[in-house]
Amino acid sequence: MFQLDDKFLQDVGLAGLPADQKQAFLEQVYASLEERVGVRLSEGLSDAQLEEFEGIIDRKQEKIDAWLAVYAPQYTADPIFQRIQQATGLQPDDLALRSEFAATKWLEVNRPNYRDVVAQVMNELKAEITQNRDAILGSAQAPQQLPADQQQPPMAA
Incomplete structure (x- = not known):
């Protein structure tokens, strides 16, 4: 990854970007x-697939439960679930954890x-x-210019 x-x-090429x-x-x-x-x-x-995935990523418990029941009924034993749980430190019944796992598995099933x-x-x-790094660095490092009508006239010596 x-x-x-x-x-x-x-x-x-943007290591020089201001911190x-x-x-x-x-x-x-x-x-x-x-x-x-x-x-x-x-x-x-399909629209149905998109709606199903949206329900999962929006953490709609009924959508997650229904999808897991069909595609991963033993999800807590899945190594992917266990890795996500270990990385997040969340409890197995946590909705955020189950949603993350279901979204990952949904993608494996529908978009392998x-x-x-x-x-x-x-x-x-x-x-x-x-390709655009020079422009990115240039705009990041250029001093902020005031519009012409807001600039101070040069001081007379």
């Missing part, structure tokens, strides 16, 4: 990645290529950032 961190910034802007930039990259992956994954899915899609979108996004 990938990490959005200082190494990512280094990989795309106070790094986290905001990484959050923006994550939001863009999430949106692009969602669009790509939704292609070819989802990891490839995420990797492809991530590579596309990295290439886009790399």
Whole structure:
């Protein structure tokens, strides 16, 4: 998998981004990645599938329970569930944990290529950032210019 961190910034040529802007930039990259992956994954899915997945990620207990009963009735024994539980520290009956697991398994059932899609979108996004790094760094490091009507006239000597 990938990490959005200082190494990512280094990989795309943005290690020189001002420290106070790094986290905001990484959050923006994550939001863009999430949106692009969602669009790509939704292609070819039926309205019923999209509604089912939406219910799972929106943590609607009845949707999660119904889906797990059919596709993963012994979910607590699933190694993926156990890894998510260990990583989050949540109890097995926690709705957030069950939702995360159900969403992961839903993708495995309905979009078995989802990891490839995420990797492809991530590579596309990295290439886009790399191509625009000079502009990104330039706008991040340029002093904030006031509009002409708000600038102070130069001081007379």
